[in-house]
Amino acid sequence: MQVVSISSLKGGVGKTSVTLGLASAALAAGIPTLVIDLDPHADASTGLGVRVDSKLTIGRMLKASRKTNLADNIVSSSWQAKAVSKRSLTRVPVHDVAVGDAYAGIYDRPDLRARDLRRLTQLLAKTSGYALVLIDCPPSLNGLTRMAWSASERILLVAEPSLFSVAGTERTQRALEMFRKEYAPELGRIDVIANRVRPDSDEHRFRLAEMRSMFGSSMLSPELPEFADWQQIQGAAYSVHQWPGKPAKKTAALFDQLLRNITDTARKPPRT
Numbered sequence: 001m002q003v004v005s006i007s008s009l010k011g012g013v014g015k016t017s018v019t020l021g022l023a024s025a026a027l028a029a030g031i032p033t034l035v036i037d038l039d040p041h042a043d044a045s046t047g048l049g050v051r052v053d054s055k056l057t058i059g060r061m062l063k064a065s066r067k068t069n070l071a072d073n074i075v076s077s078s079w080q081a082k083a084v085s086k087r088s089l090t091r092v093p094v095h096d097v098a099v100g101d102a103y104a105g106i107y108d109r110p111d112l113r114a115r116d117l118r119r120l121t122q123l124l125a126k127t128s129g130y131a132l133v134l135i136d137c138p139p140s141l142n143g144l145t146r147m148a149w150s151a152s153e154r155i156l157l158v159a160e161p162s163l164f165s166v167a168g169t170e171r172t173q174r175a176l177e178m179f180r181k182e183y184a185p186e187l188g189r190i191d192v193i194a195n196r197v198r199p200d201s202d203e204h205r206f207r208l209a210e211m212r213s214m215f216g217s218s219m220l221s222p223e224l225p226e227f228a229d230w231q232q233i234q235g236a237a238y239s240v241h242q243w244p245g246k247p248a249k250k251t252a253a254l255f256d257q258l259l260r261n262i263t264d265t266a267r268k269p270p271r272t
C-alpha cells in the first residue's frame with residue numbers, strides 16, 4: 001500500500017485537483033484506491049460525489065482513532081458507480097473515500113502533540129486491500145497536514161509557476177526536512193508538481209526554469225497545464241477520465257503518466 005500526501009502551504013494551487021486527477025487515473029487503471037479527504041473544506045469529497053449518512057467522517061474517525069475501524073466508515077466514490085454502469089464491468093474497481101468535514105479542523109493546530117500526529121497512521125494500520133492511498137491536505141502546515149505526512153511514504157507538493165507559490169514550496173520543503181528529522185525518518189520522496197502551467201506566458205516559463213533549478217530531480221513530470229474544464233468537471237462530480245472531449249482526454253492522459261511516474265519511482269530508494 002503506497003500512501004501519498006498531496007500538500008502545499010499556499011491555498012488554491014491545485015492540491016485537490018491533483019488528488020482527483022490521480023484518483024481518476026487510478027480508477028481507470030483498476031488500482032484499488034482510497035482517497036482520504038483531510039481538508040475541513042471537504043472539496044475532494046464534493047468532487048468525488050460522496051457524503052456520509054450513517055458513517056463517520058474522517059474528523060470523527062481521527063477523534064476515536066484507536067477504537068474506529070476505517071473500513072466500516074469509508075464510502076464508495078460516485079465515480080466508481082458511473083464507471084461500472086458505463087462499461088458494464090464484471091469486476092467492480094475499489095475506489096473508496098474517507099469523507100471530509102469541518103470537524104477535522106479540531107486537529108488543524110500548530111501545536112499538535114506527537115501522539116495526536118499518529119492518529120491517521122493508527123487508522124491506516126488497520127486497513128488493507130488498497131494499493132494506493134491519496135491524502136488531500138488543507139492549505140497549511142498545521143496538525144492535519146503533519147498528521148498526513150506522518151502516515152505517508154511520499155509527499156507531493158503542488159506549486160503554480162508564480163513567485164509566491166514557488167517561495168511557499170521552498171519553505172514547505174524546508175519544513176518537511178525538519179519534520180523528517182524530528183518525527184518521520186522513514187519518510188520517502190518529496191516531489192514537486194507544477195500545476196496550471198501556461199507555456200505561452202513569459203512569467204510562467206521563467207518561474208518553471210527557476211523551479212527546475214531549485215527542485216532539480218524532485219520536479220515530477222509531466223507538468224500540468226491550465227485546463228479550462230476543471231471547475232465544471234469537479235462541480236459535476238465527474239472523473240476527468242469520464243468527461244467527454246479532447247481536452248479532458250489530454251488531461252486524463254497526463255494524469256495516467258503522472259500516476260505511472262509516481263508508482264514507478266516508489267520502487268526506487270528514497271533520496272537522502
Ligand SMILES: Nc1ncnc2c1ncn2[C@@H]1O[C@H](COP(=O)(O)OP(=O)(O)OP(=O)(O)O)[C@@H](O)[C@H]1O
Pocket residue numbers: 008010011012013014015016017018039043137138139195196197224225226227228230231234
Ligand atoms: N490545471 C488547472 N487548470 C485550471 N484550473 C485549475 C487547475 N488546477 C486547479 N484549478 C482550479 O483552481 C481552483 C483551485 O484548485 P484546487 O481546489 O484544486 O486547489 P487547492 O490547492 O486544493 O485549494 P485549497 O488550498 O483551497 O484546498 C479550483 O477551482 C480548480 O478547479
Ligand SMILES: [Mg+2]
Pocket residue numbers: 015016017039043044136137
Ligand atoms: Mg483543496
